Amino acid sequence: MLPVVPSAPRPPARRDGARRDPAPSRLRYRLNRLWLRPGFRRLVNFGVPMLAGVLASWTVLAQFDLRANAVATYESLREAIVDRPQFLITRVEVPDVSADLAEQIRVAAFVPLPANSLEVDVIAVRERVEALAAVERARVRAVAGGVLEIRAIERIPVAIWRSDAGLELIDQKGVRVAEVDSRLRRVDLPLIAGAGATAHVSEALALYDGARPVAARIRGLVRVGERRWDMVLDRGQVIRLPEQDPGAALRRVMALEVEEQLLERDVTVVDMRDPRRPTLRLTDYARDELARLRAGVAGEDA
Template identity: 30%
Template structure:
């Protein structure tokens, strides 16, 4: 097929060639396939040459791709990546933890499953944060890789406000009432104790209200929630103060005045009932009741003796 050049030196295909080919009955390939066919013809005739070792490299790449695909299907990609990067010197050797008071470094290592062979490169930061955040004291956490072998963990921990007794279980709680963790030792013994159902959710507001009576609040051993509606105070000497459901301030004012004027809470009593607005009821201890009965009998005996004596003297 002849070609002629235009005025600007470009080759111009003879448009009559395609017409002639169609007239001869020859099949003409679509334009997008012509380059591919010419390349295959050149490859078959040896006019196209590849660099040395191209076949070897292509075979290695093919088998490598096949291997990675198989590992991916079998779920072993992470293991292979971890083993290879650990062997290259990226094993995690140091975990630096800051911001922790109640969370130990051992807890973090166990949560992450670090065993000395874990690769820093293969460590999933998002998953690591998620695992650490599951620890009971952790409120917020950031995890950062420091190459070649260090992890930096920064914690924000929850704050214990009080102790909540529900049944026979003791738990540390936040101001919001959310349980943090079971109480394991005496480290938090100075925190206020709240007892009963729903006591944890109402604890903070009720405790803050008692800041107006610090002398009495300091003597409270337990704040007991009764029927989810009102509170009893169990004092350090065993006295129970029964508060009303409403107008606690009125009841506490009465108690404070009685303590100031009569030292009521130092007496041998079992309970002070402030639930009724028009009267205050004081319950004696069993020993006090016994002593009172003995005193009343002695008084009655003395009165009878005096009456008998007057009769003998004829005054009656």
């Protein structure tokens, strides 16, 4: 005999005799689906209470003027801290640089004294100092004793560059350091000129060093066509150096100078652009004398 399975209970009949539909309404269904989303549940559980708390706090602060009191309290605490002597800067020190550069750095730093170390923008001060042509790098910090210390690495000029704009001191990398109004102000530095000369400062200094036998007579090095150098001496003499390995060509000329006093003779140009065929250009007087001697020798032969 089969067991009797009880049937599901029937929904209660409505008073009007029609059965009630067990399916949820469309609105209820959508609300249930929305509640199943984790983001919506977090918004309801946390966002709504937080928003209510913020609105309530804002209302209370606005009603009792607590916000203004809080701002005033913050300002008073800030002033009490800022005005303490431990944070007061009374002088700017620039050690280990020349006096002229130190004064330029103080002006460029633009820190009105007295100042507070908490309010001084050291990054902006460093950028203003490093904008100076004579400064390679800088470090700014507040130290004990009310001192703002600015340590700068000064660019060391190694040569004078003559350009269309005038005379400028440049460092080993060809970076401009400062302007000079006269060559006589830095007679200790070699003079270079010509377009592209600042990109070959090291080579120019090596050529100056290799011309020691005539160092006192050198007037400068001229970059020609941004490819090679001409060494200019007094008395209008010029040593034209090749594009490749100018140091070797200059050493040959210096050897001739030491052994034969080549540059003491009536020579205007020593052309070493082709090292295989060096060429000399004589002065007008030397050419006339040479022509006269040749004419005399030819007359004797006749």
